[in-house]
Amino acid sequence: MRLMVYRAASRAEQGLDFHENAYWCRAFCAEKAMEIGTNGVQLLGGHGFIREHPVELWYRNLRAAALLQGAACI
Numbered sequence: 001m002r003l004m005v006y007r008a009a010s011r012a013e014q015g016l017d018f019h020e021n022a023y024w025c026r027a028f029c030a031e032k033a034m035e036i037g038t039n040g041v042q043l044l045g046g047h048g049f050i051r052e053h054p055v056e057l058w059y060r061n062l063r064a065a066a067l068l069q070g071a072a073c074i
Contacts (some may be wrong), residue, residue, distance in 0.1 A: 001029050030069060037062040 004025040011018035037059045041048035048055050 001025075001032060004028060026069075030066060033062055034066060 004021070008018050008021035008025050011021055037055075040055045041059050044053065044055055047053055048059070050056060
């Protein structure tokens with residue numbers, strides 16, 4: 001993921017067309033973030049949904065960000 005971000009940033013700094021790289025980077029990173037958040041909640045079981053646990057907050061924020069970003073692939 002980091003290499004994808006660096007490549008898009010490098011292309012932007014060089015004045016090259018970076019929009020497609022940035023789009024795919026955002027889509028891939030958003031998908032992987034959801035996968036990581038889901039795995040974290042699954043790992044904790046019922047504890048992952050307790051409001052006092054930080055993983056619940058991270059997962060809730062991930063879900064909200066996914067809704068605000070819209071469809072990953074159009």
